[in-house]
Amino acid sequence: MKSLRPHYLSVSIISYNMGFVVLGAALLMIIPLATSLALHEWNPVLDFTLSLSVTSIIGIILIVFGRQARLKKLRAEWKHGFVVASLSWIVLMLLCSIPYVLSGNAKSILDGCFDVMSGFTTTGLVMTQDLDHLATGLNMWRHLLTFVGGQGIVVLALSFLMKNTGGAYKMYVGEAKDIGLVPSVRGTARIIWKISLIYLAVGTAALWICGMYIGLSPLPAFFHGLFMFESAWSTGGFAPYTQNIMYYHSFAYEILTIIFFVIGSLNFGLHYAVWQRKKKEMIKNIEVQSFFITSFLACAFAVYRLSQLGIYRDAVSSFRRVVYNIISAHTTTGLGSVYARQFAIEWGGFGILILIVAMLIGGSACSTAGGFKGLRVGIVFKGIIAEIKRILNPERSVRVSKFHHIKEYVLDDSIVKSSALIIICYMFLFAVCTALGVYYGYPFADSAFEAASVTGNVGLSIGVTSISMPSLMKVQYILTMYLGRLEFISVFALLGYIVEGVKKLCAHLSKRS
Amino acid sequence: MRTLIKAFLTACIVSFFFTVTANAADTVKINDLINKMTYYNGRLVTVEGEAVGETLERGEYAWVNINDGSNAIGIWLTSGDAERISYFGDYKHIGDTVRITGVFSENCSEHGGDVDIHCDRMDIVCKGYVKNEVIPRTKIIAALILFGSASTVTVVYFTHRRFQSKLDARNYISK
């Protein structure tokens, strides 16, 4: 029995923390519930009441089950942090999909889970049907999930609901937000939320005014503004109507969203530095440099190629249709200003290739963006340069290479190695995803495009993602979005933990018999 | 009597011709337009779909987005035409079904490369209506029961917890 004891206590810690995360999700459901109530959408009111009740009951059960953690004042360790983060996402995916399924807009539980995971991971691929007749409450829920998912839902719940957040930093890292702006986790979480909420207010107001200017009536303009801001800022890619950003037919609206998703794809550390008037950080930061170089190159190549093909000849349409989509892909947003099939029909092999590369690189580490992140690309690139220098001048004393990210870092081999390993993991995931698409008979370019979009949590679609897609592919896409968003480590920790637990249990049982 | 028969025949012939012209301008599915956009680019097409969202007025002209179930597209029409549409699709409404004949562009130069149809002629095929929301009774009952139990569980747990921590504090002091 002794060997199982510590494991049991670990389970308590995990269960207790997850209980609070689930309760946090239940509290979030109050927002769409209130929206539907205010707009007299009665079915969604009931759907959200049902979901809210189920979620809070499960939350309390988890807390009660893990009460030992509180009674014995157990502290969370690293592995617990990882496990809570990765397991919470799965549990929340199931619970948060209840309103989708009840509304009938998700045709199955799998489709509901797909949409929730797409929202949480700020991907933006849509499986929900009949968007044009979706209740405002449900739209609120979709966009809220994206917004909260972008800032880190586990962290949000834990740092705001629990008084004692000893282990919260570990969950932070577990959610791929390895950053300490100020020494306390609570402080860091609050800063991230403060930055996001201030932007939310400013951004919604800007889009609201712009919305009325382009012909929306005031109330819908407000909701559109709120939804599109949440979607852009968290680099999500959802929109309230089928046509996505094309619904608005407005250059101004596109400009505003492009500004928001570029800002949103930047590191929170960078935002904080700029808030503290360290403006130089904007230029010196390795991620900013990396992002601007890669996006400039991608845009230049794509604009040149598409104008050569004679598709977009004038500057305005080149900007609105080409640059917009490239930046949207690069920041892993996925708001699309062309139809999905246009990529396949008009952009040609080269255009698709550029988009795939941009989607895989993605935005900044510790932002709302996905992909393997500018930071890692910058580090590996600098690592290669340093290696070449070393080969060329073997006699000279080793010169130390540095890179700047909030502060100066020495570029040592272990940093380069860990960055390269994560990039390899992403590439492997991308390859598996592409292979499955090809296996099911989709053209190679289409499969690769959609795979890059899923791996990088982008959300642009070339038309593969649809309700008629094979179930196995839906499951694979859900897994890929999840792995990509949590940057592997947490999920690997979860798997390791489960294997460890099963081993212990087996050992225990064999001893007994 | 003869004139009556004549009038009847003319009416028949006229209506026959009208149906023929209507058939000639066969509607295209929006998704087919998108999939064969290079072919349809610059051609006169007819689509039929439900007006969704709302009119986006831009001076004398306006945008109306229509969805025919296969996909959705923006229609550029005069404000006067747009005003004839009485219902737009959303959660509470089924929008008017409109038949649009106009020129399709895959990258409209007037609208920054938009994929759109510039409307020449708009007909309202079928008027929309306010959806009446059916609320299943089982749903109401389930929601009430679950909400009741959820609130009970939450209240009981947190009162218990508060009580327990007070007890702990007292024990701590007495020690």
Ligand SMILES: [Zn+2]
């Ligand atoms: Zn146009």
